[in-house]
Amino acid sequence: MFDRHQDLKTIRRCKRGEEAAFAEILARYRGPIYNLCYRMVRNPEDARDLAQEVFIKVFRLLDRFDEEYAFSSWLFRIASNHCIDHLRRNRMRFLSLDGVTGPDGEEFELQLPDEGPAPDTVLERGEAVARLEEVIADLPPHYKAITLLRHQQQLSYEEIAEVLQLPLGTVKARIHRARAQIQQMLADRSYDI
Amino acid sequence: MDGRDQRDHRAGHGLDCPDCRLELQEYLDGTLEKKRSLAVFMHLRDCAACRADHDALQAVFSGLDALPALEAPADFDAKVLASVPYGAYQAMASLRRERVPVFLEEQFLPAWLRARATRVAGLAVAAAVAFAFAAGAGAGWLLAPGLAGLGPELLCRLQGAGRRLVGLRRAEG
16 A cells, blocks of 8 residues: 555655655655544544654654554554554543542532544544544554554555564454453443444 | 254255355455355355355445545644654664674674675685695694685674674664
């Protein structure tokens, strides 16, 4: 799907200091990385920030990029790890907000705004999409990442194994479990898609 | 195990319901081996229960594949590029190199040792010593200059391998 040879040429130009080369990388991967981040965190502002941080990180790490691997794999690896870290950090933050003790010693639960899409947006995008998005959002982060790499980025099992640096067998097993979990969650919520 | 699993749908294609359900995901992915894929296809033709499983799973696959792509915000590139100006990147080049162990810096080896003439002369000495030994004319005292002759080439090559390992040459373009 992504042109490995073309990417390598662009990366080499980047390293030589050609300013336009990194803009080419951005143009090529802005969409896929933003979409991956959005589906991972399901919040447009967080997705934008995360995707931008991914590109900045990639730029700073360019000299560590191993040309033995596809640039796209390296980029997706950094992006999925970045999103997984973000989700874990947020989960910790939310957990620590449960049962906060007030100044008078009374325990209360902080009400955080729902960061999901507004109800009218849900209707606009169609119920099936909204339901699937809701289910994906509730998947554990590593299942979410692998599902999105397969179905949104259309990567092959082999490419996903390279991205996540996992054995092919583990990738297959994890994707199968993720899909089974999606199916189960849809059934549990009586969602028809 | 539900009732449908006890039915025998093996006839002609050697696949039962539990096996078929195990293969369904790879079948839909198109990654199943051809013979196995045909067996699943034949089983699905004969087994309504597995066909229902197949259809349900296919709906999930189609739904996931069809999730709409979203446009990144209009100022996305500008913000990224503003955060990674090339000037700063180029200015950081020396800092990036500092992360490399000092013995991998080219200057760590003296210039005379890195010089092609020294390396070639060293190899010539080592080759002459080896030839002397092969011809039966070698003496013990020749071993030291022979090994010393290999030194420059060996050190340069070791440093080169180390630099390649940390990607220094790639970073230098």
